[in-house]
Amino acid sequence: MERKILLKTKGETQNQIRYVVTEDGEPVFYGVFDPMDVYGETICSVRIKERLTAHKVVFCDVGRDKPAFINNCNFLPGKMMLVQADSSEHDSKGIKFSTDIKIRGKYLVAVMHQYSSRCGLEAKISKKITDYELKNKLFNFISEYPVRRCIDMDCFCEVICRTSVAELDDLSILDDDLDMIFAEWNALLHDFSENYKTNAKVGIIKGYTDVIDYIRKHERTDDFAEIVSDCPILSHNLSETSPAFADKIKCMSEKNEFDIFTVYAVDNRLCQLMRKQVYLKSGAYLVIEFTEAMTVIDVNSGKNTVGNSLAVNKEAAAEIMRQLRLRDIGGIIVCDFINMFDSRKDRELVLYLKELAGSDTQEIYISNVSHLGLVEIARKRS
Structure with missing residues (x-):
């Protein structure tokens, strides 16, 4: 399997980089990187603003529009704390921090x-x-x-x-x-004490400054054949900050007017894969709906009138697991597969889902098929 990272800066806002990880030409992970954003494991200085004693939750200021929060915390408002992000800011929810x-x-x-x-x-x-x-x-x-x-x-x-x-x-x-x-830990404590706590300053103390570092921590692997960028400055900086990858970093010619995603034929594929409806080769399709509480995925047989239900469900399962990675879908995901009316086939489908989950870099839990014919998946966001 050949894995590549494609990095796009043209047409993006300042400092932002769109990236795609491909496996044999197929997109498996997509996102937008901004060194000023808070991602999972970013270390910050925060100030407690409000405490909800009954729920053991505190809301804190990290310099963002939405208030962040810390569970199982009873410190009083005004306290400065060194914390680490458990999750990125998304939708209507603020960043979840941990004191560990x-x-x-x-x-x-x-x-x-x-x-x-x-x-x-x-x-x-x-x-x-x-x-x-x-x-x-x-x-x-x-x-x-x-x-x-x-x-x-x-x-x-x-x-x-x-x-x-x-x-x-x-x-x-x-x-x-x-x-x-321990050297890094002591440096963090010193930086927090001298530059943040003393001045009651909130913000990012240690984040991701290198897009490759971020992708490697998300993907938990170094086996990339190529890292291709459309910006000579970015390519040079990556060679300096990630010397182990220097021989794999390539830059498209500045004279090339085409979009890097178009050159590597992933733009159209991304558009297809990121829609609400995702069509499968068999004629079946998925409908992916995002709600406040969970993500709901419905499997429809569509134009498939000859395939058996287990084969269609397995094809859908493979695409669902790829979609979770590609879109970095986290939290609770409820999947409504085609009803097979056979407990043996239900078990086979769940085992297949768990086998597919083995290639996911995030923590993932898959339930058995419920009495209503639903499969629940819990996945940690990156």
Whole structure:
């Protein structure tokens, strides 16, 4: 499978970049990147504006039109806080923040619980690592990090080992990862204390300045064959900030008057895929409706009069899972498939959906077919 990133700046507003990730020429992920926007994992300084005691929710100011909010928080109005975005701003909802700060390393992910009553460091191992002896080694090695580095932990930190740790021959490499994580954490605390908290200033402290960095964190992969841009300055900057990808970064000639999405034949395909109705090769089609509470997807047989219901539903399932990725649809998604009146076929459809979900980079849950013939999907937004 050949994966490419296409970056379009022509015709966009200042600093904005439209991007498409393709797999064998087919768009699988689309969006608009703006370094001034707040995305998931962006770290900000906020000021609490209002507290709803009964619901343990506070609303806070981050310098946006819509108020942001933090769940399970009881701090008083006026308090300045260092927080991390759990979700981007979308529709009528403001940004959801967390007081727990997640910092990613190459092999480890650290979660800083800065307001926990506990102190210290605790290791958690990926469930995909099944070697009991290795899990014990990792747990002990990571737990002893503060002792090796003579660090006095003043907050509670969870360190999660990624699956890639199992491939390491020398665990001491993890010390470098932890050194980088704690250096970044201390730099964040210093920046917040000196430049934001003291001056009661709100805004982004650490966001995404590099579109490739953003896409890589969303896609969780580096296996791109090409990264093609329509802007020489952007291509040069990306080569500087992402040297590992320098040999893959290409720039269309400035003399080329055609839109980069047109050159790579994804513009028309995107228009087709982003409509309310998405047509399938069999003649069936999907109707995608967005509501305040959820997304509803209806599967219609359309012009398909010969295919069996399971085959049509499987074709629809594949397109639904692609649409969730392409449009970054999150929250609750209710799918109304064609009724098959057969519990065995229902189970086969759900298993197929779960198999397709394995290629999704976001957390996803798929229910069984309900008595009403509906399948519920819960997906985390990027």
